[in-house]
Amino acid sequence: MVNDLVIRNQFIINNHLSTINYNTMKVLANDGLTQSGIDALKENGFEVITDKVPQENLITYINENQITVLLVRSATKVTKEMIDNCPSLEIIGRGGVGMDNIEVAYAREKGKHVINTPAASSESVAELVFAHLFSGSRFLQDSNRQMPVKGNTEFAKLKKAYEKGVELRGKTIGIVGIGRIGQEVARIALGLGMKVIASDTKIGKASVRVDFYNQQYINVEIETEPLEQLIQHSDFITLHVPAQNGPIIGKAELDKMKTGAAIVNCARGGVIDEEALIEALDSGKLAFAGLDVFEKEPTPSEKILTHPKISLTPHTGAATEEAQDRIGTELANQIASILLVK
Numbered sequence: 001m002v003n004d005l006v007i008r009n010q011f012i013i014n015n016h017l018s019t020i021n022y023n024t025m026k027v028l029a030n031d032g033l034t035q036s037g038i039d040a041l042k043e044n045g046f047e048v049i050t051d052k053v054p055q056e057n058l059i060t061y062i063n064e065n066q067i068t069v070l071l072v073r074s075a076t077k078v079t080k081e082m083i084d085n086c087p088s089l090e091i092i093g094r095g096g097v098g099m100d101n102i103e104v105a106y107a108r109e110k111g112k113h114v115i116n117t118p119a120a121s122s123e124s125v126a127e128l129v130f131a132h133l134f135s136g137s138r139f140l141q142d143s144n145r146q147m148p149v150k151g152n153t154e155f156a157k158l159k160k161a162y163e164k165g166v167e168l169r170g171k172t173i174g175i176v177g178i179g180r181i182g183q184e185v186a187r188i189a190l191g192l193g194m195k196v197i198a199s200d201t202k203i204g205k206a207s208v209r210v211d212f213y214n215q216q217y218i219n220v221e222i223e224t225e226p227l228e229q230l231i232q233h234s235d236f237i238t239l240h241v242p243a244q245n246g247p248i249i250g251k252a253e254l255d256k257m258k259t260g261a262a263i264v265n266c267a268r269g270g271v272i273d274e275e276a277l278i279e280a281l282d283s284g285k286l287a288f289a290g291l292d293v294f295e296k297e298p299t300p301s302e303k304i305l306t307h308p309k310i311s312l313t314p315h316t317g318a319a320t321e322e323a324q325d326r327i328g329t330e331l332a333n334q335i336a337s338i339l340l341v342k
């Protein structure tokens with residue numbers, strides 16, 4: 001049976017791309033794309049460009065090269081000006097979750113498709129939360145800085161300085177935002193034997209499935225509670241909310257936390273007031289903080305970068321091979337389903 005699919009300017013006949021292949025659609029992956037994503041796009045007949053075009057040259061580049069799809073992560077900004085001045089652009093794709101670097105509503109209003117991959121990186125972000133929790137609770141961020149410098153001469157002093165580590169098991173973790181990533185955090189926390197509490201402005205209750213190696217699992221229901229209550233009851237707080245207009249954790253909230261508690265932010269910079277956080281760490285109110293995102297990126301303040309009680313990562317929550325592979329193939333599939341019309 002002849003199976004004719006019209007792919008815009010190309011044709012598939014009997015499931016083979018015809019040689020009539022004029023005007024191949026171009027995808028510019030400006031913040032990079034995994035090989036699996038590139039391969040999947042190429043298999044569908046797209047040309048993939050992975051040049052890093054500087055922000056100020058993007059409009060010209062997109063027009064000169066007649067780019068149909070622009071893929072970004074968090075570095076490239078997709079502005080109203082770009083949307084207005086790049087008529088060839090049909091899809092703006094965010095490889096990741098947060099779309100705060102894209103004028104989403106405006107782009108959609110102007111008829112552009114805006115896509116992202118909301119589920120692809122949840123596990124990786126959740127695991128990074130625990131990397132920060134384990135780091136902070138056993139002083140890894142400071143011992144990694146101090147030992148190469150002072151190790152030989154002051155080993156015993158350092159050992160003494162780090163003797164008040166704490167276990168995570170049995171402690172209460174407060175998850176602010178129990179969406180996909182928050183639920184992954186809950187799953188790991190339950191496996192570690194932690195008590196999980198959550199707060200969310202939209203979700204009333206989450207059901208989290210914890211899998212065991214022998215194919216057994218349990219479902220755990222997590223009820224949400226007001227943020228103020230969560231703040232007072234948590235030993236560790238982790239934030240999983242989108243970008244906000246102002247901090248949701250400022251001085252007032254930090255003051256209400258348990259003395260010796262800790263906080264992790266792998267969500268968005270600005271969600272915690274950094275100045276208030278430093279005060280809380282310096283006064284001993286908080287034991288430590290783990291930060292993957294910052295008020296100022298890519299150059300966080302010196303105070304944040306050098307603080308002995310802050311475990312740092314440079315916005316790498318989604319930066320695992322597995323997450324980026326899922327992101328690449330999911331984007332390729334979404335692009336194909338939008339542009340390749342049967």
Ligand SMILES: O=C(O)[C@H](O)COP(=O)(O)O
Binds near residue numbers: 074095096098318
């Ligand atoms: O929103 C996201 O998906 C994360 O912040 C990851 O951002 P990145 O793609 O720039 O690493």
